[in-house]
Amino acid sequence: MNYYNNRRSFIKKASALVGAFSINSLFHQLHAESWKEATKSFEGLSAQDLAANEDYWSVIQQGYSASSSPIIILNNGGVSPSPVVVQQAVERFNQMTNQGPSYFMWQILDQGRESLREGLAKLGGCSAEEIAINRNATEALVTVIYGLDLKKGDEVIGSTQDYPNMMQAWRQRAIREGIVYKQLTFDFPIENDEEIVEKYRKAITPKSKIIHLTHVINWNGQIMPVKKIARMAHEHGLEVIIDGAHSFGLLDFTIPELEGDYFGTSLHKYLSAPIGSGMLWIRKEKISKVWPLVCAGDPRSDNIRKFENLGTRSFPIEQGIGEALNFHNAIGTKRKEERIRYLKDYWAKKAKEIPGVQIQTSLKAEYSCALAGVSVAGLNPSDLSSILFNTYKIHTTSISLENIHCVRISPHVYTKLSDLDRLVEALGKIATKSKG
Numbered sequence: 001m002n003y004y005n006n007r008r009s010f011i012k013k014a015s016a017l018v019g020a021f022s023i024n025s026l027f028h029q030l031h032a033e034s035w036k037e038a039t040k041s042f043e044g045l046s047a048q049d050l051a052a053n054e055d056y057w058s059v060i061q062q063g064y065s066a067s068s069s070p071i072i073i074l075n076n077g078g079v080s081p082s083p084v085v086v087q088q089a090v091e092r093f094n095q096m097t098n099q100g101p102s103y104f105m106w107q108i109l110d111q112g113r114e115s116l117r118e119g120l121a122k123l124g125g126c127s128a129e130e131i132a133i134n135r136n137a138t139e140a141l142v143t144v145i146y147g148l149d150l151k152k153g154d155e156v157i158g159s160t161q162d163y164p165n166m167m168q169a170w171r172q173r174a175i176r177e178g179i180v181y182k183q184l185t186f187d188f189p190i191e192n193d194e195e196i197v198e199k200y201r202k203a204i205t206p207k208s209k210i211i212h213l214t215h216v217i218n219w220n221g222q223i224m225p226v227k228k229i230a231r232m233a234h235e236h237g238l239e240v241i242i243d244g245a246h247s248f249g250l251l252d253f254t255i256p257e258l259e260g261d262y263f264g265t266s267l268h269k270y271l272s273a274p275i276g277s278g279m280l281w282i283r284k285e286k287i288s289k290v291w292p293l294v295c296a297g298d299p300r301s302d303n304i305r306k307f308e309n310l311g312t313r314s315f316p317i318e319q320g321i322g323e324a325l326n327f328h329n330a331i332g333t334k335r336k337e338e339r340i341r342y343l344k345d346y347w348a349k350k351a352k353e354i355p356g357v358q359i360q361t362s363l364k365a366e367y368s369c370a371l372a373g374v375s376v377a378g379l380n381p382s383d384l385s386s387i388l389f390n391t392y393k394i395h396t397t398s399i400s401l402e403n404i405h406c407v408r409i410s411p412h413v414y415t416k417l418s419d420l421d422r423l424v425e426a427l428g429k430i431a432t433k434s435k436g
């Protein structure tokens with residue numbers, strides 16, 4: 001095989017593809033074949049080897065308008081941009097809707113939900129009958145938190161490092177119904193599964209009913225051993241709710257293999273679906289016992305669609321999920337996971353060597369992927385984040401939570417190495433100045 005010929009030919013085909021990304025057409029109609037053709041020369045490469053191949057990833061970068069943003073966006077964990085094809089799809093669906101909303105929305109676009117359900121189920125490795133489509137991870141998870149029957153004195157075990165919306169929902173149940181919400185605190189980063197599992201195990205009492213888990217801790221990017229915790233919880237008769245906001249569309253797993261009972265996620269983070277999209281998974285045999293958050297003709301039904309009675313919502317956003325799935329599938333989850341982990345390692349390993357700079361996240365592959373926290377001695381996180389933005393036009397988010405104090409950096413597939421070089425250079429200058 002002649003690598004250089006293949007490489008030239010890939011670049012040629014890729015240029016055609018990049019052009020196609022930006023014209024007024026949808027990926028699944030026009031690009032699937034040319035993309036398949038263009039990526040043929042990389043077929044034999046492992047996801048790890050491909051992770052460092054800039055020829056391949058430069059094509060993906062150009063599929064995103066965010067790659068040419070005047071500021072460097074390194075908070076994709078907060079919310080991610082959509083590729084151009086997804087933006088175009090939403091615009092088209094919106095134009096179509098406004099030609100006559102009650103017809104085009106309810107008679108036409110509404111028909112697309114079942115194929116979306118199938119597509120999401122395929123990506124999640126589960127049955128479509130276990131997937132409900134909604135607007136964000138909060139809506140998905142709060143449906144379960146408020147929908148489960150619990151009585152006064154029943155215990156729920158969570159952590160102070162779960163997401164605030166979910167903690168607030170559990171606290172509301174504690175105030176209103178007298179359930180007991182116990183929260184553990186971890187000293188992240190931790191590179192020992194047993195230490196984490198043991199902490200949950202020790203918190204279990206005869207009154208414990210539920211463990212609420214976050215798959216990837218949003219504050220510093222720690223990947224939790226959810227499967228081991230879920231297994232242990234089931235041995236004690238507890239149910240497990242998994243917050244997968246930062247894992248779905250990024251890490252290569254199937255939802256059932258996590259062995260939880262309930263799983264909620266945003267789709268507007270690493271899947272790059274339109275902003276305002278989310279998904280709920282409930283193990284089939286558990287659907288009937290969860291009360292819907294909004295309303296349903298038969299609230300005890302075992303039909304997952306009972307969680308989709310949301311009233312009027314944005315059908316263009318919902319239908320845009322389909323284009324995001326096409327784009328994601330054209331890359332493949334494993335490749336995406338490895339590339340984004342490579343990007344995190346690329347900046348974090350260099351930054352770690354700068355005197356005064358500390359990485360607050362494990363760099364072992366099993367404990368982190370996209371997100372990592374960084375701090376500079378002598379600067380608080382919000383000052384560091386402000387300097388990064390005001391002086392270097394690098395947008396990040398600062399975290400100050402009990403025992404986690406850092407600036408969180410989260411690249412995406414469209415992030416360029418040159419952007420990460422700028423980050424490392426900026427950290428170097430800031431650290432030198434802070435010392436001096």
Ligand SMILES: Cc1ncc(COP(=O)(O)O)c(C=O)c1O
Pocket residue numbers: 077078135136137138139162163165214216217218243245246265266267278
């Ligand atoms: C761990 C975690 N769960 C849930 C959410 C909420 O996501 P959404 O805005 O889609 O409701 C976030 C948002 O960043 C998060 O980090």
